[in-house]
Amino acid sequence: MNNRWSDVEAARWRDDLEIRTYASRLLGAEKGLVLHGGGNTSVKGSIRDLLGNTVPAIFVKASGWDLATIEPAGHSALDLEALRKLIALPHLDDAAMVNALRTRLFQADAATPSIEALLHVFLPHKFIDHTHADAILALTNQENGEKLVREALGENIAILPYVHPGFALAKAVVDLHDRTPGCRAMVLMHHGLITWGATARESYAATIDLVSRADAFIAQRSRAPKALRRVTTVAAARERYLTLAPLLRGKLAIPTGNADHPWQRFVLSPVMTREAMNLVDSEQGRELILTPPLTTDHLIRTKALPLWIDDLDAIGPAVEGYRQAYQEMFARHADPRQRLTPHDSSPRVILLPGVGAVCVGRDATEAELVKDIFLQTVQVKNQVAAMGGSYQGLGEADLFAMEYYPLQLAKLANRKESPLSRTVALVTGAAGAIGSGICRELLRNGCHVAASDLPGEALNSLFVQCNDDHPGRVLAVGMDVTSPEAVAAGFAQVVEKWGGVDLVIPNAGLAHVASLEELKPAMFQKLQKVNVDGTLLVLAEAARLFRKQGTGGDVVMISTKNVFAPGARFGAYSATKAAAHQLARIASLELAEIGVRVNMVAPDGVFSDGERPSGLWAEVGPDRMKARGLDADGLQEYYRNRNLLKARITATHVGRAVLYFATRQTPTTGATLPVDGGLPDATPR
Numbered sequence: 001m002n003n004r005w006s007d008v009e010a011a012r013w014r015d016d017l018e019i020r021t022y023a024s025r026l027l028g029a030e031k032g033l034v035l036h037g038g039g040n041t042s043v044k045g046s047i048r049d050l051l052g053n054t055v056p057a058i059f060v061k062a063s064g065w066d067l068a069t070i071e072p073a074g075h076s077a078l079d080l081e082a083l084r085k086l087i088a089l090p091h092l093d094d095a096a097m098v099n100a101l102r103t104r105l106f107q108a109d110a111a112t113p114s115i116e117a118l119l120h121v122f123l124p125h126k127f128i129d130h131t132h133a134d135a136i137l138a139l140t141n142q143e144n145g146e147k148l149v150r151e152a153l154g155e156n157i158a159i160l161p162y163v164h165p166g167f168a169l170a171k172a173v174v175d176l177h178d179r180t181p182g183c184r185a186m187v188l189m190h191h192g193l194i195t196w197g198a199t200a201r202e203s204y205a206a207t208i209d210l211v212s213r214a215d216a217f218i219a220q221r222s223r224a225p226k227a228l229r230r231v232t233t234v235a236a237a238r239e240r241y242l243t244l245a246p247l248l249r250g251k252l253a254i255p256t257g258n259a260d261h262p263w264q265r266f267v268l269s270p271v272m273t274r275e276a277m278n279l280v281d282s283e284q285g286r287e288l289i290l291t292p293p294l295t296t297d298h299l300i301r302t303k304a305l306p307l308w309i310d311d312l313d314a315i316g317p318a319v320e321g322y323r324q325a326y327q328e329m330f331a332r333h334a335d336p337r338q339r340l341t342p343h344d345s346s347p348r349v350i351l352l353p354g355v356g357a358v359c360v361g362r363d364a365t366e367a368e369l370v371k372d373i374f375l376q377t378v379q380v381k382n383q384v385a386a387m388g389g390s391y392q393g394l395g396e397a398d399l400f401a402m403e404y405y406p407l408q409l410a411k412l413a414n415r416k417e418s419p420l421s422r423t424v425a426l427v428t429g430a431a432g433a434i435g436s437g438i439c440r441e442l443l444r445n446g447c448h449v450a451a452s453d454l455p456g457e458a459l460n461s462l463f464v465q466c467n468d469d470h471p472g473r474v475l476a477v478g479m480d481v482t483s484p485e486a487v488a489a490g491f492a493q494v495v496e497k498w499g500g501v502d503l504v505i506p507n508a509g510l511a512h513v514a515s516l517e518e519l520k521p522a523m524f525q526k527l528q529k530v531n532v533d534g535t536l537l538v539l540a541e542a543a544r545l546f547r548k549q550g551t552g553g554d555v556v557m558i559s560t561k562n563v564f565a566p567g568a569r570f571g572a573y574s575a576t577k578a579a580a581h582q583l584a585r586i587a588s589l590e591l592a593e594i595g596v597r598v599n600m601v602a603p604d605g606v607f608s609d610g611e612r613p614s615g616l617w618a619e620v621g622p623d624r625m626k627a628r629g630l631d632a633d634g635l636q637e638y639y640r641n642r643n644l645l646k647a648r649i650t651a652t653h654v655g656r657a658v659l660y661f662a663t664r665q666t667p668t669t670g671a672t673l674p675v676d677g678g679l680p681d682a683t684p685r
Helices: 016-028 080-088 094-103 117-122 134-140 145-153 167-179 200-221 234-252 274-281 285-289 296-302 315-333 364-386 396-403 406-413 433-444 457-469 484-498 521-549 571-594 615-628 632-641 651-662
Strands: 040-048 054-061 075-079 127-131 157-160 185-188 192-197 267-271 349-352 356-361 424-427 448-453 474-478 503-505 553-558 596-603 672-675
Touching (some): 016 040, 054 080, 080 094, 134 192, 134 200, 134 364, 185 200, 234 267, 234 274, 234 521, 267 364, 267 484, 274 285, 285 349, 296 364, 433 448, 433 651, 448 457, 448 484, 457 474, 503 521, 521 553, 521 571, 615 632
Parallel strands (some): 448 474, 596 672
Antiparallel strands (some): 040 127, 349 356
C-alpha cells in the first residue's frame, strides 16, 4: 500500500482540522482501508468560546460522513475535558452515551459524532485513525488470528479481543493502551486497526506501514491458488442472468398490503466477472463465501450471510427459505423488552453457480455499495484461503447485536427514500423535447431512468446532462423501436443494469405535414412503423417482462391532443397516434389482471425543453408558420392563446403528468390526462 502523503499538498491546508481532513481523505481513498462511511478519525485541539476563552476540544468524524469526501465540517467539535471525565463511570448505556455526546457539542446543529467517539476521547494522542483495513481483517478473522497479527506486525502492537462498539469498547481500548506502554498502534480483533501520532502525517504513515506489513506477511504465507476449472463463460453467464433477473427481482419484492403500491421492490447489480464466476463454481466457493462479514460495520449493508441458490429453477423457494431463516434468527436473539422491529428479511448478496453474484439494494446506489463490499470481502476471504487458514467471523449473537445496534442504524436514518427510488423506468424517444422533460422529472423523484432513442449525439448529450445531476441513475439505451430485435435488446440492457423494468413510457414518434391528396403511402407507412408498430413492440416487450416479474407495473403512453382533435394536413400523424392510443387502451384491458396500469398523457404542442428542440416541431413548424403568417415566436404565442388557461405547455408539464400516473395518486387505468391548457375540442370523449 503506497503512502500518498504529499508535503506540498498538505501545506495547502491551514490548521489542524484542515490537515485532519486532508489525511482522512487519503485514508478514505483506499478501498483496502475503509468503505462507504466506514472508519473514523479525530484530532484534539481547542476552540474559542463566546467569552473569548480557549477551551480544549476534540474534533471527531461524524456518523454518516464518508472519509473519502469529508469536509472540515464532517468532524464535529466536542468538549474534550467534560467527556474525559466519563471514563470514571463503570457503565454507560448507549442512549446515555449519545446524550452525553450531543450535549457536549460546541455547535448545536452539528452531526452526531461516530459511535467510537469516546475511544478517541479517552486515548491521549492528538491525531487518531481507525480503519477497517482488509489486510488486518484477513489476519484477525481466522484461526490463531492473534498469533498471526503478532508475527506480522511485531511486539509493539496491542491486540484487543472483540468488544461490542460503544462505551465498553472505549474503556477496553484505553485500559489495554495504558497496560501496554510503548505500543504504537492497536488491532481490534474482527474490527480493524487504530493508529495515532503527534501529527496527522505520523498517524497516517503508521496505518500505511502496518497495513503494508500485513500485506507482505499474507503474500509470504500464501500459496498459489489451485487452478479452477472454468465451468461458465461470461457470455453464458450473461444470457442466464438476463433470463432469471426479472424473476429473481420479482421474488425479492416484498408485499406491502397497499393496493396502490403493492410491492416494495429492489434494484439489482450483477457481478459476472471471471473471478466471481470461478469462485462460485468452485468446490470451495460455498464454504468460503457462506461465512460472516469481515467486520460488523458491513452488516447494515449486506446482512450477516449471503443467499446461495444451487437450483436456478427454484429461486422462489430459495428466497423464502432465506427469509424464514432470518426470521428464526431474529426470534432467537431479539429481547422482547426492547420491542425491536425486524428489518426486511430479503438477502443483499445472492450467489448463483453458473451466473456469478447478484447484489441487492433499495436503489442503484445501495446495490453498488453492496457490490463494493462483496468484492472486498471475497478478496479478503480468498487471502485467508491462500494462507491455508480457516476463516472465522463473529458468532450469530454478536452479529445480531450489531445489526440491530441503534447507533449503527443511525447511519441510514438520514437516507430518505424518494417516491420512485425503487422504480426503474424506460422512456422511448427520450432525446426529444418531451422525452427529456419526462426523464428529468422522473430523475428528480428518485427514479432510475433508461433513456432510449436512436443512437447519436442527441441521446449522448441527454445522458451526460442527466448523469451529471443524477449520477448512477441514468442509462443511455440506443434503440430503434421499429425493430423487434432492437427493442428486445434495449429491454435486456436495462435488465442487465438494474434487474428489470417497472415503468414504461412509449414516447417515440414521427410527424409529417401533408394533405390527404398529397400524402404518399410510403410516408404514411414510415410514420405507422414508428408510431404504431413501435408502440406495439414496446408494449408487447413490456408486457412479457411485467408478467415475468410478477410485481405489476405502469405504462404511461405519450399520446396527443390530435387523437381527439386532429388537424388539417396532419392526417398521417393524427391517424397513427390514434392507433397507438387505442393499443394502449387495449393494453389497459389486458394487463390489469397482472397489476399493470396503462394510462395516456395527451399534450398540446411542446416546442422545446430548454435548449433541446422538439423534433416534431422542426418537422411541422415551418408549415404551421407559413399557413398562419407567423414567425417561430408568434406560432408559440398562437398555441398559448388558443387554450382556455392561456398557458404555454412545457416538457416539464408533460413530465409531471407522467409522474402523476407513475406515483399512482389514484386507482386509475385506461385514462387520458390532457396537458393542453384546456382545449374544448380535444377533451377526451
